[in-house]
Each structure stands twice: as structure tokens, then as C-alpha cells.
Amino acid sequence: MKSLWNDAEAAQYSGPLGLRVYSSRLLGRDKSLVLHGGGNTSVKLRERNLFGDEEEVLYVKGSGWDMETIEAAGFAPVQLAYVRRLPSLPALSDPQMVNELATHTLRAGAPAPSVETILHAILPHKYVDHTHADAVLSVSNSPDGAARARDIYGDKAVIIPYIMAGFDLAAYCAREFPKQAKKGTAGMVLLSHGVFSFAEEARESYELMIELVSMAEKYLAAKKAWSIGMPEARAPRFKREDAAQMRRDVSRAAGFPLLCRCNDAPRFLGFARHPDVARISQGGPATPDHVIRTKPVPMLGRDVGAFASAYRAYFERNAATAKAPKTMLDPAPRMALDPQLGFAAFGRTAKDTRIVEELYEHTIDVILRAEALGGWRALEDRHTFDIEYWDLEQAKLRKGGSPPPLTGQVAVVTGAASGIGKACVDAFLGRGAAVVGLDRNPVIESLFKRPDYLGVVCDLTDAAAVDAAADATTRRFGGTDMLVLNAGIFPASAPIQSLTREAWRSAMAVNVEANLLVMQAFQPLLRLAPRHGRVVVIGSKNVPAPGPGAAAYSASKAALNQLARVAALEWAQDGIRVNTIHPNAVYDTALWTEEVLASRAKAYNMTVEQYRKNNLLKTEVSSRDVAELAVEMCGPLFEKTTAAQVPVDGGTEKLV
Numbered sequence: 249m250k251s252l253w254n255d256a257e258a259a260q261y262s263g264p265l266g267l268r269v270y271s272s273r274l275l276g277r278d279k280s281l282v283l284h285g286g287g288n289t290s291v292k293l294r295e296r297n298l299f300g301d302e303e304e305v306l307y308v309k310g311s312g313w314d315m316e317t318i319e320a321a322g323f324a325p326v327q328l329a330y331v332r333r334l335p336s337l338p339a340l341s342d343p344q345m346v347n348e349l350a351t352h353t354l355r356a357g358a359p360a361p362s363v364e365t366i367l368h369a370i371l372p373h374k375y376v377d378h379t380h381a382d383a384v385l386s387v388s389n390s391p392d393g394a395a396r397a398r399d400i401y402g403d404k405a406v407i408i409p410y411i412m413a414g415f416d417l418a419a420y421c422a423r424e425f426p427k428q429a430k431k432g433t434a435g436m437v438l439l440s441h442g443v444f445s446f447a448e449e450a451r452e453s454y455e456l457m458i459e460l461v462s463m464a465e466k467y468l469a470a471k472k473a474w475s476i477g478m479p480e481a482r483a484p485r486f487k488r489e490d491a492a493q494m495r496r497d498v499s500r501a502a503g504f505p506l507l508c509r510c511n512d513a514p515r516f517l518g519f520a521r522h523p524d525v526a527r528i529s530q531g532g533p534a535t536p537d538h539v540i541r542t543k544p545v546p547m548l549g550r551d552v553g554a555f556a557s558a559y560r561a562y563f564e565r566n567a568a569t570a571k572a573p574k575t576m577l578d579p580a581p582r583m584a585l586d587p588q589l590g591f592a593a594f595g596r597t598a599k600d601t602r603i604v605e606e607l608y609e610h611t612i613d614v615i616l617r618a619e620a621l622g623g624w625r626a627l628e629d630r631h632t633f634d635i636e637y638w639d640l641e642q643a644k645l646r647k648g649g650s651p652p653p654l655t656g657q658v659a660v661v662t663g664a665a666s667g668i669g670k671a672c673v674d675a676f677l678g679r680g681a682a683v684v685g686l687d688r689n690p691v692i693e694s695l696f697k698r699p700d701y702l703g704v705v706c707d708l709t710d711a712a713a714v715d716a717a718a719d720a721t722t723r724r725f726g727g728t729d730m731l732v733l734n735a736g737i738f739p740a741s742a743p744i745q746s747l748t749r750e751a752w753r754s755a756m757a758v759n760v761e762a763n764l765l766v767m768q769a770f771q772p773l774l775r776l777a778p779r780h781g782r783v784v785v786i787g788s789k790n791v792p793a794p795g796p797g798a799a800a801y802s803a804s805k806a807a808l809n810q811l812a813r814v815a816a817l818e819w820a821q822d823g824i825r826v827n828t829i830h831p832n833a834v835y836d837t838a839l840w841t842e843e844v845l846a847s848r849a850k851a852y853n854m855t856v857e858q859y860r861k862n863n864l865l866k867t868e869v870s871s872r873d874v875a876e877l878a879v880e881m882c883g884p885l886f887e888k889t890t891a892a893q894v895p896v897d898g899g900t901e902k903l904v
């Protein structure tokens with residue numbers, strides 16, 4: 249492991265807190281040191297208050313901040329002298345500890361100080377760095393891990409047995425550190441948890457961390473436990489219905505919809521097919537704090553019922569000996585190892601699934617290296633349980649409040665690069681859904697840069713491309729709950745006598761047949777949606793009220809309308825609802841070029857302006873108006889409605 253310190257970069261950060269920000273980010277950049285909110289850092293400064301009195305202030309990482317992107321505002325300033333005294337108390341409950349830290353923070357609006365704050369306070373050095381480095385975990389989670397750690401570090405680091413983070417650990421370290429620390433001590437190893445380094449300068453403390461972790465890496469290399477091979481595993485053909493079925497089963501066990509991210513890259517598939525997977529994957533997490541995102545172990549295969557029973561047994565076994573009464577969390581897995589699908593990560597949001605996947609990617613390394621060292625030894629599950637059911641961790645999860653209504657669900661929108669389709673993507677994202685946008689226009693891929701959006705370039709008239717899009721959707725999010733059939737074309741206006749067969753065929757190909765292909769590819773996924781599938785068809789006012797000169801368009805939209813009605817009939821048995829919206833006069837879409845607008849207005853003997861607001865309410869209908877209704881039709885409001893056809897047109901005289 250190499251130091252990433254760069255003087256030119258460091259110069260952009262001013263003062264001792266600035267350098268604290270910089271070196272924290274350096275730690276955050278290396279995922280083998282810290283993952284997603286893991287690890288924490290601090291700096292002790294002397295500052296004057298408003299009365300001119302000098303006091304020592306501990307700036308410690310606040311919870312909710314990620315090391316890689318932390319800023320000065322992410323550090324909570326706490327009164328060091330007071331916090332340093334806390335370990336001398338005979339006991340301190342978690343709520344008391346949180347209260348003491350909050351009431352001794354010196355800046356209103358500062359984030360809650362890390363639960364490891366007291367540990368930072370008792371170490372006498374100015375800069376303190378703490379990570380959950382993979383290499384240190386591999387060593388300490390192996391046979392004789394403590395002895396190996398002593399071997400590696402000698403006097404360089406104090407070795408602390410596993411104790412759950414919080415007051416007890418801090419109090420233990422407050423007693424042991426002064427006893428064990430020698431002149432050359434530069435670190436502290438917490439077995440099965442992580443490692444601390446400390447120094448008077450930011451750079452030195454950071455580089456000591458790199459040195460301590462490198463020592464563990466070199467030890468692993470010397471024992472031939474660093475470079476780990478993975479048996480060659482060729483991914484079988486991805487079976488999206490299998491993944492969607494698994495996602496539905498897991499969601500039902502959870503009691504709410506979850507997304508599922510599948511990965512059959514060689515590393516994951518190789519581990520899922522490892523001859524010892526049943527033993528090495530079921531010991532527990534690499535470090536207990538992963539458990540709040542991953543649950544203690546992955547599900548093996550797809551037997552969700554068996555996983556849930558084992559989870560209940562784990563809960564009952566450990567809750568019986570817990571100090572306070574506990575309420576069981578949902579018993580659904582957050583990870584699966586499957587010989588066909590590889591690794592699957594489950595979570596309420598796409599970000600969650602990505603984090604779970606990344607945590608496990610590192611866990612695989614930690615496990616295999618410990619195996620090479622003589623055998624992976626996870627902590628007993630009571631320790632994992634203590635973290636999973638720790639009030640402070642639960643509080644972190646609860647902080648999010650109640651999630652948006654479509655959280656954990658997947659929407660697919662066709663023709664999503666612009667107009668009504670793009671507005672639908674917006675509206676779905678706004679309600680918490682993960683969204684896949686399909687479009688011929690390559691801009692679809694970069695329409696949004698966020699983990700809950702996937703853009704796929706797709707010619708919907710090409711069955712193979714549609715099939716690939718359904719695969720991509722399922723690999724990324726685990727299936728499809730909602731489908732908006734929006735893509736369509738409006739051929740140039742022409743009376744029947746001069747309508748070309750090309751124009752007719754292309755209207756039929758895009759407006760009818762492409763929708764048939766999409767429906768055929770996605771129906772098996774919609775059928776497996778945890779809360780039943782929903783389809784919304786963007787029709788047209790031309791269905792109930794065709795217009796002269798628009799034969800191809802009107803006929804194709806009418807055919808699509810009939811297709812949707814038949815789908816409502818056929819798919820009701822699977823709980824899939826199919827509803828249609830008939831928009832009219834939505835001019836902020838790609839269909840309505842100035843040319844088309846002018847020619848339609850002419851067909852009705854109107855000016856463009858008259859044509860724009862040619863409805864009972866004399867109002868303009870926007871893409872957003874249509875999208876909001878489309879998305880509502882996928883929500884609980886329309887739960888008992890299928891085969892409905894709802895106009896969004898400001899009212900049409902001919903149809904009242």
C-alpha cells in the first residue's frame with residue numbers, strides 16, 4: 249500500500265483542520281482501508297472562546313459523512329477535557345454517551361460526533377486516524393490472530409481484543425493503552441475491527457496508517473496469503489426470471505419491495521462456486537459493522553424461507569441473552585451467493601445495493617486471505633448481533649424517515665430521452681423508484697448521473713435489443729414493477745390518398761409492434777413484481793377522436809389501445825394492471841415540431857395559437873402533467889383500477 253500524500257494537493261487545504269480534511273480524504277480514496285462511512289479521524293486543536301479562554305477542542309468525524317468526500321463541516325468540535333474524563337465513569341449507557349457528546353459539542357448544527365469519539369479523545373496525539381483495513385482484518389480473523397498481530401507489530405502497536413465500539417471499548421483502551429504503549433508505539437490494532445495510527449502531524453499520522461497496513465500486507469505475502477486466485481468460472485446465460493423470482497421472494501420476506509443487483513463477474517461467481525462456500529461464507533462479516541447493511545451472512549442459493557428461519561433462530565438465540573428487549577428486524581437476506589447468478593445484493597435503494605456489493609467484494613478478499621493463512625475465523629455471532637441490534641446503529645438507519653412511496657421498485661420508461669418519457673423518469677425518481685430509460689437516442693445513457701438511473705440505448709423494433717434491455721434492467725435492479733409505454737412517432741400529416749406504405753408501416757412498427765415486443769419481454773418480470781406489475785400506455789386523443797390527415801398515427805394508436813385492453817384482460821390473473829392515458833395537445837415533446845404543429849392547425853382551420861389551447865379549459869397541457877398522472881397510475885391511488893382510459897387534454901368538446 250502506497251501513501252497518496254501529495255504536497256501540491258495538500259497545499260490547497262489550509263490550517264491543521266484543512267490537513268485533517270485532506271488526509272481523511274486520502275484514506276477514503278482507498279476502499280481497502282475504509283468503505284462507506286467506515287473509519288474515522290480526528291484532530292485536537294487549542295482554540296479561544298468568546299471570553300478569550302483557551303480550551304482544547306477535538307474535531308472528530310461526524311456520523312453520516314463519508315471519508316472520501318468529507319469537508320471541514322463534517323467534523324464535530326467537542327470539548328476534549330470533558331470527553332476525556334468520561335472513561336473514568338464506572339458505566340455509561342449508549343443513550344447517555346450520545347447525550348454527553350451532543351451536549352459538549354461546540355457548534356450548533358454540527359453532525360453527531362462519531363460513536364468512537366471517546367477513543368479518539370483518550371489517545372494523547374494530535375492527529376488520530378482509524379480504518380477498518382482489509383489486510384488487518386485478514387490477519388486478525390485467522391487462527392491465532394492475536395499472536396500474529398503481536399508478531400507483526402511488536403511494540404509498534406498496542407493490541408486490543410475485540411470489544412464492541414462505544415463506551416466499553418473506549419474505557420478498556422483508556423486503561424490498557426498507557427500500560428502497553430512503548431516509546432515507538434505508533435498504532436493500536438483492534439482485533440476483528442480495525443486499526444488506529446496517531447502522530448503530531450497530519451501527514452505522519454496518515455503515513456503511519458499506510459505503514460501499519462503495509463506491514464500486515466507484507467506478512468500476508470510472506471505467508472503466501474496475499475495474492476489469491478479464484479477458480480475459473482464462466483458465467484452461464486443470465487436468466488432474468490430467476491433473478492426476478494428471487495427478488496420477489498426476498499421482498500416478500502422483508503415485507504417491502506427491495507431492489508436486487510446481480511453480479512456474475514468472475515470474482516463473485518468464483519466465490520459463489522467455491523468448494524468451501526458453505527463454510528467460509530456463513531461465518532459472519534469481515535468486521536461487525538458491515539452487518540447493518542449486509543445482515544450477518546449471505547443467503548446460499550435462493551431458498552429465502554430457509555434463510556429467514558435461520559435468521560429468526562439467530563435472533564432468538566441472541567435476543568434471549570441481550571441486556572434490553574429487542575424487536576426483530578425483517579428476516580430477509582441482503583446478499584445471496586448463487587452458483588448460477590453469482591452475487592446478488594438487496595437494498596431499498598440502488599445506492600444501498602451498490603454499497604452491499606462493494607462491502608462483500610472486500611469481504612471475499614478478507615475471507616480468502618484468512619483462509620490462506622490457515623482458516624477464516626469470524627467473530628461469534630453474538631458480537632454481530634450486538635451491532636445489528638445496537639440502538640445507535642438502528643438510530644442511523646431510522647434517521648432517513650419514511651421512504652418515498654415507490655422506494656424499492658423499478659420503473660421502465662420507453663422513449664425516455666425527451667418529452668413525456670423524460671418527464672416520467674423525473675416523476676418516478678422523485679417518488680423513490682429506480683428507473684430504466686430506453687431510447688434510440690444515445691443521450692439516454694447520460695440523461696441522469698445517479699445510481700438509481702440506468703439509461704439503455706435501444707431500438708424498440710429490434711426484439712434482440714429489447715431482450716437485452718430487459719436483461720440489463722434485471723441485472724441492475726432485479727426486475728420490473730412498472731412499465732410506461734411512451735415511445736411513439738407521429739408521421740407527417742397526409743390524406744389517405746397520398747399516404748405512403750413506408751409511413752404507414754413505420755407508424756405500425758414503432759407505435760404498435762415495438763410495444764408488443766416490449767410487453768412480451770417484460771411481462772414475465774411484471775408478473776414477478778413484489779407488489780404486482782403495472783403498465784401505463786401513453787395513448788392519444790386520436791384514439792377516441794381521430795383527426796383527418798393522421799390516418800397512420802390514429803390507426804396505430806388505436807391498435808395499441810386495443811393491445812393494451814387485451815393485456816388488461818389477459819394479465820389481470822397475475823395482478824398486472826394496464827391503464828392508458830390519452831394526452832392531447834402536449835407541445836413540449838419531440839413529436840411536435842413547428843412543422844407538424846402548423847400542419848395540424850391547418851387541418852383544423854385554426855391558427856397555431858388557437859390550436860394550442862383548443863380545449864374546454866383553454867389550458868396548455870405539459871409533459872409533466874401527463875407524467876405525473878402516469879406515475880400516479882402506478883401508485884396506490886389506482887390500485888383497484890385496470891383497463892382505464894383517462895384523458896389529459898383540458899377537456900375535448902367532441903368527447904363530452
Ligand SMILES: [Zn+2]
Nearest residue numbers: 287364441442
Ligand atoms: Zn471502527
